[in-house]
Amino acid sequence: MLGTVEFPDIEPPRFVTIVDDDPEDREDLMDQLRDHNIEPRAVDGRYGSDIDRLIADVRATGSPFVICDHRLQIKNLASFNGSSVIKALGLSKHPAMLLTMYQSTNRLELREARADVPVVVSRHDFDVSQLGTYAEICRREFANDPVDARRAHRTLIGIKGINRTYNHTELYVTIPNWRPDDAIILPVACIASDLVPQLEVGDYLLGDVNVGAKEEDDLFFKNVNEIMKANEVTGS
């Protein structure tokens, strides 16, 4: 998660609210927080598609920081996922982090949402003693002074392959300013919709990417709205 970003001097929040559909996981997190003298507060129930009600309930707990599980649908807590909750909280600059299992099914979903989710941590790597750091990353982002790993730079994105399945298109791209030899999947949802029909292998896109990210899963793509056709790049 965000490489080696650490703010060891920042105190962790004293109250933390947990949103998790699985009662066992929720209780486990709460115990971990209690062990570090942090008071956990939980939000549970059935919210269906009513994200506003969930956000209102989260706010009502009065905690300065929120830990939200990504898959809220499995045990039917909500019909939306945790990244939508973080995004909604972010609109009012409410610090929150996302916990995920980082299974392959989540990875591309998360990449689409990653620009609006400052902190994503795998359940396996979650460390309560880092809560201060997690909260500081959020605060810096809301203050328009993101940590290096979250700072976006206008950069070229090379299209190396296009996989058009039945109702879905994925691009295999390289980011020369990040790791020129690593091809990653870029969901078309991250690209301005008017560009999608023109895309061909060899083209380059221009977009805002946090090229300081250490891991592929921490990359985000914003404003991918310019295209350089292959023939323009080679000058032929």
Next chain:
Amino acid sequence: MTDHLKFSPDILRRLGEELVPDIDQGIVELVKNGYDADATTCKITLADPMSGNGSIAIIDDGIGMTGNQIRKGWLVIGRSDKAKGALTSKFKRVPVGDKGLGRLAALRLGNRVILTTRPASEPGKQYSTSLDWLEYEKADVVEDVALAIAETETDLPHGTEIRIEGIEARITRTTVNKLARSLLLLSDPFARFDDQLSNGRLKSTKRSRIIDPGFSANLLTMEFKDLQAKVGKSYFSDAEYRIQAELHANGNATFRIMDWKGEIVHEAMAGDTFHAPPFTFDLWVFVLSKDSFSTRSSTLSEVRDWLAELGGVHVYEDGIRVPPYGGEENDFLGLNLRRVRSPEVRPSTNTSVGRIKINNTDGSLIQKTDRIGYVENYAFGELKRACGEALDWAARILLKERERKREADKQSKKEKAAKATSDLERVLSKNFKPTERKKVDKAIQSYVKATEKEADSLREDLELYRSLATAGMISAVFAHEIGKPLGLIDNAIKGLIRLVPDEDQRKANARVGRIQTSRTRLSSFVSIPLRLLSKHKRRTGRIDVNRCIGSMVEMLEPISANYDTLITFKPSETGLFVNGTEALLDGIIINLILNSFNAFLRDNFEQDKRRIKIETWSDTTNILIRIEDNAGGIDGVSVEDIWLPGVTTVADGTGFGLTIVRDSIKDLNGTIRVDPITDFGGARFTISLRPMRELFGR
């Protein structure tokens, strides 16, 4: 005064019918006595066998018995004249009868036995005696019943006749069938084909046959004739290959694979020696598929019928069969088990017929007292080990052969494609002017491009299937291995709890409870791939639809609880059976259920009470299975396209679930209908399968 040990008549029952309970086995023992008397034929007649007062006659043309031989041998229960190692006087056969207990059982089938015998050593003389079992019932001890041996003159040739009268027990058709089979297989029916089967190494057997004209037992009934007609045919040349193991007197063994003509294609010495009497094991293996019989004169069903009667590995000790080897459901070499462990290129008892010819003159193989098989001693264990090694050796060779053939096929296809291209090029150059040729080339190029695209897509499907197979295998291995760490967790929890001070026990218990719940969930999740990959599930046969679905629903219970979904199963009131494999039905049900789970998890779909309903019933023609959910129905994909491989609405989904469902149903000769949305609130799949009785006409 001198006293003697005496026997109550009850002992006759103990030693007879209780020791050898099968009627057919008792009669076979009497027939074996004929073989030991150097007979060439033995006829068995049944008169009114089902009346409750029938009789059986066993008539052979052997050397018969003198009055003294009757007195000293035949009438002495438990003693055999046949000293081990001594051969019969005329044909030098190794005696196969023993102890006389099986004979006693047969003799006691009726109320009375009449023995008539004409010894070859005393031409013109006939001896006869009778045993009246009712007299024995009245007597205090066996010795109280006096027996007389009458001597008369006769013109008839030598031989023996035993007539058992007053048979009260009804001899059913099943017993007659069993008897017919036992008699037919008694003297090696394969032997008559030895000439055509022999490839030079079995010549010694052939030479000994010139002296001994052989022995045949004939049951004079219709059942026997039918069976004889079936068994009498030879389909050995329809075998795909033949595996042979020859154990020599020095303990070395030679393994061979031969083609249908009996020509050796592979031969090797075994790496080990075996401490068993010399024997030759032959196994003819058949590929029972329509394709392999399309160019042959015999039909698949003929061979199937023949194998059903003869199938299995029969054991012949010095020319006479040792039951129960090769009998119904007898698989003493574990052919079926070996096939299950490694299904490719392995024969089963249904697809092969075999024979082990043993030369047991050293007596290291000992037949059990009830004459059903050998005592499981070291020599018999070694015999089985040698046969098993031969089968394993052959499987390894055949597997390599198959791989080589696959590679050769690939290469030959490439060469054919290159030749076709050059032929096309030649024809085009010859028949088209350069201006027209451009158009033709363009058309061909676009055709080739389209074909390559199709091939690419198939390759991709294949890759995915391979990945899925690998994932399946890995998860099975993982599931096996996870037992240990799970056990470790249990022990660690117990240890930790002991370390927790009393005042913190309550808090600790809450956390331990969570670990235990997670451990149980984990354990039940990992057991699922193991259960699905269980080998018995891939065996074709009669599938109990309700039991299969019921156990699948039960197995998925931890997963459905995890997805907050209630699965209900309403089975039909009567049993429903199809022919196929459980794996196919499992695959259909589990993929449809997983499909529902995924539908519930779609973004922005709300369903407070998630439900999946499964129901089975029969509409007299077909078996119907309905699976429906309340997950909002099929959305984001057209109904016609849901079966296509790769079509999925789930991020990173394989899109293979419903393709597998469609293909599996096709394999079960069924159909599937889909209603994209129903009143219940979701999609409904209705599967129609043909019941087993229709497939097999019963």
